[in-house]
Amino acid sequence: MSVAGRFERIALIGFGLIGGSIARAARQQGVAGEIVTTARSEKTRARVAELGIVDHVVASNADAVKDADLVILCIPVGACGPVAAEIAPHLKPGAVVSDVGSVKGAIVRDMAPHLPANVHFVPAHPVAGTENSGPDSGFAELFINRWCILTPPDGVDAGAIDHLRAFWAALGAKVEIMTPDHHDRVLAITSHLPHLIAYTIVGTADELAQVTESEVIKFSAGGFRDFTRIAASDPTMWRDIFLSNKDAVLDMLGTFTEDLSKLTRAIRRGDGDALFDHFTRTRAIRRGIVDIGQDSAAPDFGRPLPQLKKP
């Protein structure tokens, strides 16, 4: 009767987009016995209780983790160290302790020193999300066909890793294991730099005096609107990501800036061949992403099409 990846009692520290999606998916897939969650604000706790997805919602992280077989920190990266210190004395021996942070080196550095030797620390990063946040933003399908990267420190119990792997697989994710350092470099280019660039260009548009904000918004379908989605992501979460993956982000940014200079020079010199060659190469990457099901093949991301009335 036991489903692969099931934990009898799960504590989710935080119930935002990721915590809320884990709760919904785990419930739906039958891999959670009891689920207890915490939220810092009274308002969020009231909303979570109202949603009725979890069994208990409490204010105290220490209370939440008592007797939990799986504890997942679903909070901004910068908050994980202090919370690890707070929950450490209350963890059940043998519990799996994990997180969902977009940076892994800093998580290991900040959390590991606080955790007792009798728990299994398996940091995780589900590479999935939307631009929304808060207790209502989660949904059970978020992790389907997305990768979840585990970065267990050396010597972590193989059974604990397998158990967490099966849990994420039950939620629909494909699981991969890598070192925290490699994770942070991969994500710097596939996620952190894109967010930084999007935040920058949306800010640039906001500042321009010669183009009113209303024009930027009106004519955004020419390309700009694609950047505004990720530039609407949670500010606290992203502040913490850039502060804790500083080196890899600055390194990728250096390469990006050099490449931008090359294209700028080609435009300034009117070098059409260089532009054409570059623009041809980049098409192949899109094709690769669509081919392995990491994006929709429908034009325009499959945005819904309006209909015209017949004249």
Added chain:
Amino acid sequence: MSVAGRFERIALIGFGLIGGSIARAARQQGVAGEIVTTARSEKTRARVAELGIVDHVVASNADAVKDADLVILCIPVGACGPVAAEIAPHLKPGAVVSDVGSVKGAIVRDMAPHLPANVHFVPAHPVAGTENSGPDSGFAELFINRWCILTPPDGVDAGAIDHLRAFWAALGAKVEIMTPDHHDRVLAITSHLPHLIAYTIVGTADELAQVTESEVIKFSAGGFRDFTRIAASDPTMWRDIFLSNKDAVLDMLGTFTEDLSKLTRAIRRGDGDALFDHFTRTRAIRRGIVDIGQDSAAPDFGRPLPQLKKP
């Protein structure tokens, strides 16, 4: 019985995403009598004939424009000057001559000198598109609720402008009139710079030795995939856009680079407050775009959700 915006004979020079969408929409909305189109390659002409949307598909632009009441050049910006010279002797007196180019200053400069005084030249830019190209990529709904910007030179017949405005309105577009120069500045920030940045970052990812291409593709759901869509746009079209709107693009690029330096400095110095403030401001722009219906309010652009089987 005459529908507002109807033209009895329309010549579309080129049948790609935009030409093909105009043909489909004009047909569906009853604003086209006969439609004749041209395509440079034999293969495309055969495919257009097979699609059965237009009445005639011919190889010669000169033949196509004979007796046409509306001629629209639906080809890359760089090709518009030579084609204007080619069709000029064959235009019907009183015809409306237009285009769909993403740059307007260069279009006026390159086309106007060739056109006879007895036609009405009304350059146009429908701010709509997808990453796809070719005769099969068009669809009738492309222009619905999108802006079409007209940039008629001084002294153009008001009746001709109104007729073309009504035509685009029938296709579902909202029409706005501005100067070519203002158009080129607005589009530099809302469309051209976003494409340049997207082409750059996708190229940067392609080059990185420490992250294999397969990892970039696998973990693209963390943000990167949003950039790959517009970096898969037609290379010839975009080469021409950057070459013909050089000054405005370089100017916007200067501002963008300054802003990127500011955020880079905030990361390097660990200035979390500066990052948080910036990331909070950019959320409002997304809200504005969704509020006026220029993007879907659904998370993740409304990308289709997969479903999990019950365990």
